[in-house]
Amino acid sequence: MANDFIIKQNDTLPTLTAILKDPAGAAIDLSGSTVTFKMFTEVASKTSATATIIDASTGSVSYQWSATDTNTAGIFLGEFEVVKSSGLKETFPNSEPFRVVIRQDFF
Numbered sequence: 001m002a003n004d005f006i007i008k009q010n011d012t013l014p015t016l017t018a019i020l021k022d023p024a025g026a027a028i029d030l031s032g033s034t035v036t037f038k039m040f041t042e043v044a045s046k047t048s049a050t051a052t053i054i055d056a057s058t059g060s061v062s063y064q065w066s067a068t069d070t071n072t073a074g075i076f077l078g079e080f081e082v083v084k085s086s087g088l089k090e091t092f093p094n095s096e097p098f099r100v101v102i103r104q105d106f107f
Helices: none
Strands: 005-008 016-019 034-040 045-050 052-055 060-063 074-083 089-092 098-103
Touching: 034 060
Parallel strands: 005 098
Antiparallel strands: 016 060, 034 045, 034 074, 052 060, 074 089, 074 098
16 A cells, blocks of 8 residues: 555545555455554554455455544554464555545634
8 A cells, every 4th residue: 555545534434445465566365364454653553443354365455434533633654454363463564554644624
């Protein structure tokens, strides 16, 4: 996920969607896995909640925002944590988290 995800403060749409890929660019098979979306700043966690697997074989996931996820304007970092049925864990993207920009709601 190379681009920033931008959403307005206090909005719960659009849904965040992603295709989870390994460093070589191949989609991750999520069969039997659980996926958690995590959003944070350099110093504090903002969100850690279950993401939905849309298509396990293609690594397709989504996250539906809650009101508390977007109640604070700012720039956050995001990633998806995958736990396989074996208990092994891997975080995507593997290199750097992506940016989640929550634009201030003025009115």
